[in-house]
Amino acid sequence: MPTLFKAATWNVNSLRLRLPQVLQWLTEYQPDALLLQETKVEDALFPHAELLQAGWHAAFTGQKSYNGVAILARTPPANPTYGFLSNPSATVGQARVMAATVAGVRLLNLYLPQGEATDSPKFAYKEAMYAALTPEVTALATEYPQLIVAGDFNIAADARDVPVDAKRAEKQVMFTPAEQGWLQNFQAQSGLRDALRLINQDAGIYSWYDYRMYARAPHHGWRIDYHMLSPALAPKVKQVTHHTAVRALVQPSDHVPVMVELEL
């Protein structure tokens, strides 16, 4: 009997501020796992009690003001790990990476750097994180055939994932040719597949909408949040949904939840 497994990713840009929206969304969509990024809360202040009261367990790693990732599920996420195990120095001082197992599926939750500008040290750090990501995921995929690598990759994959023509978008961080190459190399070398593109080739499906642009261009976003599926899971994808209605709520995150449904 096939089981439906639903895993969502959502960069919430402050979990404490967004907690009511997160709880409402969880109640409505009942995922098996929700991967959060930019929780922006140190562990001592993580709203674990409020989540538990609503029936959601959490594994998390955070820091004051910036970064922070968490995995929520109906049962305690199993065997949580934090940072890149194959290269711990790549994530020192940056709560951007964690993994845990839910219902037999290994989940690697990523908040990769945005990069700021091509001449910024943050861009070099972004490149270094992508370089560390590929061997990490390759090792994980060997250990865990059922693997989902999901989160905020901060790179649009191709011309369908940006709101202007590709030549213009390539001038911007998150779609420079170098960054497109990092994402392509990650997929080619790790063997993981972008869940959405296994089943849908439409342009204009977005996961992030700039705060500054939204009022004048509410339909112009970027797709920078993904679920990457291991070879064993890729054939099992049934649906990928982008919950753009959340972007129109009062005091929203600039990212929307993205959920993959697998028939295990």
Added chain:
DNA sequence: ATGGCGCCGTTTCGGCGA
């Protein structure tokens, strides 16, 4: 679409993110 919003904190503006 090339302006400029929204988060945080030893907070009330500056640093940061996208």
